[in-house]
Amino acid sequence: MVEPNGVTVLLLEDDDDFRESLIDGLESYGFNVAAAAHIDAIHQQHLLDHASIAVLDLMLEREQSSSLVRYIKVHPRHKDLQIIMISGYDHASKRALMWGADHFLKKPFKVADLVDKIDAVLGIAREH
DSSP: OBOGGGOEEEEEOOOHHHHHHHHHHHHHTTOEEEEESSHHHHHHTTGGGGOSEEEEESBOSSOBTHHHHHHHHHSTTTTTOEEEEEESOTTHHHHHHHHTOSEEEESSOOHHHHHHHHHHHHTBOOOO
């Protein structure tokens, strides 16, 4: 069993308010969060190096996260990192899985829904 306080969630979300609400919510469930608004920041700050799981917005303001998904999936150190893609677009789930994401969550969602997905993927059991 994995403990949530040892898990770092890499969060890529370009909407500042939504990103901050996800950070607050994930931290309230005991996760560490490494967050960025764009892909360059992830590389510049080496955020992948400590990530246990990645939560990536499919469509960013100036870019698509497909390049990051491809990078993760071919990089020897990161290729096993589970990726949850998030998006509000109806067609996005097929695109996310085609790009190589492991899971998909449609916006809008509650933080508890994302936590349930992360817990299931990582095998975290919580006492209710």
